[in-house]
């Protein structure tokens with residue numbers, strides 16, 4: 001791999017005697033990982049049911065390496081949302097941000113959702129997750145991953161950080177800023193990053209990151225925690241950004257992060273910064289089995305309770321959702337708080353508890369999209385299926401992983417299945433994949449066409 005001369009010279013000047021080991025890491029293979037979605041399955045249970053050859057990642061209790069000749073994204077368990085395919089080092093930011101159930105969490109730069117899906121799993125259906133990305137196109141991929149993971153308490157926005165700040169000053173308990181960066185830590189994984197580094201380098205991103213971290217800081221409640229991460233090495237995008245926050249905002253302190261074997265500390269000497277920066281963490285491809293990353297956990301000191309935002313005015317009217325209620329009574333054993341239902345142009349959503357007022361924001365999703373009312377009938381959505389467990393459905397079609405019907409279902413085929421008439425939650429080994437409707441032992445396939453197995 002040919003790295004830009006300018007880049008090599010910078011890295012040599014920074015790394016000195018370590019530089020050779022760093023450069024040699026480019027001759028080795030990159031590492032591949034999956035992260036288990038604990039909303040759906042625990043890692044020890046997954047280990048028992050999977051045929052993938054996997055090995056624990058030391059810094060992520062739910063992360064596993066897999067061999068590169070395997071294709072985990074081409075497996076029905078992936079379609080059931082049991083795991084997310086993620087570069088191993090990229091598992092650190094969401095794993096190291098201590099989320100507690102009930103927290104209000106912001107993932108500011110969230111697409112395509114590698115970290116949001118873990119934050120949502122840690123919330124375990126409680127609190128609120130706002131996942132945002134300035135890019136509308138990338139936010140659509142985020143939406144898919146949130147839905148596939150079965151996260152039901154999230155709001156997906158597509159806004160620049162300053163707009164979010166206008167809505168949410170001192171509102172969040174936890175914030176993840178996985179900042180846009182020059183991507184130096186991903187050169188081995190994705191050589192296309194080199195071109196983009198040459199086009200928009202370190203200084204371009206450093207200026208953006210300085211704005212973003214200050215805006216994020218203002219959205220954090222006193223006593224809240226914010227994790228800043230990048231997948232790049234340049235001090236201008238890492239220690240310098242943290243130093244900038246501490247100068248502008250002396251209420252912030254750097255908190256210690258777990259140090260796993262091979263992790264390196266922050267480098268104050270690279271930015272003429274305070275010794276505190278040593279509490280930041282650096283991941284290097286020549287020291288660990290993963291790509292490059294930078295992490296800093298920041299606490300905002302203070303003792304107010306933050307600024308409570310005006311709550312959302314739930315306005316559910318029974319006549320709007322009567323078909324949904326009928327569908328649930330007939331097919332499911334779940335209890336919904338019907339006050340939280342919202343119907344917009346026949347589309348039915350289950351809004352998060354403690355939903356904030358989001359008027360004026362560009363929204364891709366508010367809460368759990370349950371389905372559509374079509375001709376006085378409720379038609380459940382793919383996202384509804386993904387947020388359920390098999391035991392919550394009164395009637396399922398449960399295929400075992402070895403049955404060829406699983407792939408045929410995921411490809412959208414109509415299947416012959418002996419079963420009673422009506423809606424069925426179609427599952428693989430008891431994990432929901434989507435909906436089907438039986439009539440005369442024929443399963444009409446309701447798997448969302450945009451997600452089909454190709």
Ligand SMILES: C[S@@+](CC[C@H](N)C(=O)[O-])C[C@H]1O[C@@H](n2cnc3c(N)ncnc32)[C@H](O)[C@@H]1O
Pocket residue numbers: 108109110111112113114115116132133134135138159160161178179180181212
């Ligand atoms: C490193 S990527 C995020 C990856 C993501 N956290 C994940 O794990 O899948 C950075 C993201 O920041 C977004 N971004 C850039 N500028 C932004 C801004 N001002 N506000 C919010 N998002 C921004 C980009 O569109 C990009 O998707």
